[in-house]
Amino acid sequence: xxxxxxxxxxxxxxxxxxxxxxCSFTDSAIYNLQWFRQDPGKGLTSLLLIQSSQREQxxxxxxxxxxxxxxxxxxxxxxxxxxxxxxYLCAVYSGGGADGLTFGKGTHLIIQP
Amino acid sequence: EPEVTQTPSHQVTxxxxxxxxxxxxxxxxxxxxWYRQILGQKVEFLVSFYNNEISEKSEIFDDQFSxxxxxxxxxxxxxxxxxxxxxxxxxCASSEAEEHYGYTFGSGTRLTVV
Numbered sequence: 197x198x199x200x201x202x203x204x205x206x207x208x209x210x211x212x213x214x215x216x217x218x219c220s221f222t223d224s225a226i227y228n229l230q231w232f233r234q235d236p237g238k239g240l241t242s243l244l245l246i247q248s249s250q251r252e253q254x255x256x257x258x259x260x261x262x263x264x265x266x267x268x269x270x271x272x273x274x275x276x277x278x279x280x281x282x283x284y285l286c287a288v289y290s291g292g293g294a295d296g297l298t299f300g301k302g303t304h305l306i307i308q309p
Numbered sequence: 310e311p312e313v314t315q316t317p318s319h320q321v322t323x324x325x326x327x328x329x330x331x332x333x334x335x336x337x338x339x340x341x342x343w344y345r346q347i348l349g350q351k352v353e354f355l356v357s358f359y360n361n362e363i364s365e366k367s368e369i370f371d372d373q374f375s376x377x378x379x380x381x382x383x384x385x386x387x388x389x390x391x392x393x394x395x396x397x398x399x400x401c402a403s404s405e406a407e408e409h410y411g412y413t414f415g416s417g418t419r420l421t422v423v
Contacts, residue, residue: 230411239315239400239416240352285352296342296354296365297412 198223198290202300210308211278217271217303219286224267231260231271232285234302240285244271276307311335313415315401321421322391330386330418332401341384342402342412343376345369352400358384391422 199222209215219229228247232240244253244260246269252261259272273280283302290298314333322328334341343355356366358376375387384403388395401415 228411232414237398237419240402240414242411242413245411287352296344296357296367297352298354299352301351 198226198288198298200286200288200298200300202284202286202303204303205301206304206306208306208308209276211276213276214272214274215276215305217273217284217286217305219269219271219300221267221269221288221298223290224264225290226264226288227291229260229262229269229286229288230297231258231269232287234283234285236283243284278307278309281305281307311413313401313403313413315399315415315418317418318416319419319421321423324393324422325390328388328391328420330388330399330401330420332384332386332415333382334384334401334403335413336382338403338405338413340364340404340406341376341378342404343386344400344402344414345397346400346417347394347397355386355399388420391420393422396420396422 201220203218226248230245231243233243234240246253246262257274262269283304285299285302287297287299316331341358344352346352354367356370356376357364373389377385398417398419400417402412404410404412
């Protein structure tokens with residue numbers, strides 16, 4: 197059964213810093229991996245989708261990498277801003293079965309002004 | 310940008326009552342999903358729906374739950390007899406296809422069972 201772990205669980209950094217959020221998954225047989233942002237009490241906003249054949253995806257200040265063989269992904273946020281404060285969720289799709297997307301518990305990020 | 314719409318945003322119901330959560334997926338998407346998130350816990354898969362039938366469901370999705378696409382646009386989740394432990398945020402999502410496309414999630418319905 198696929199398990200997704202995100203480290204750290206929480207992170208607080210001053211504005212302007214570059215930072216890295218980590219995601220690991222136990223079964224490397226995935227179709228894709230998706231990073232989401234969740235604001236308190238709100239829905240999930242998709243940030244980046246990486247297919248199993250890809251190594252990275254970029255959108256603005258965000259860059260996500262995928263190392264499928266080692267079961268790891270990182271989300272890199274450049275020049276962080278207070279508006280980046282949110283919980284960041286990593287989710288993998290392994291195909292078939294009754295699991296749908298498997299989510300990590302998230303990294304709660306606070307950017308201090 | 311197309312979005313998934315969920316109503317209501319918040320629903321309070323008494324234990325034992327039936328509730329229906331509603332979703333309007335993105336119009337050209339073919340796969341529809343319900344997920345839930347109990348406060349402080351991971352987002353969990355409930356059910357996927359394709360071609361007017363359930364394609365996959367998790368252990369959580371027992372006989373108390375049902376889904377329906379009553380017309381060409383709405384997708385509903387019904388909980389027949391709510392329990393306190395059904396209190397959670399319920400998210401609807403849709404996708405063009407399962408394997409190679411991402412999911413678009415709605416903003417959720419917060420269900421509180423009292």
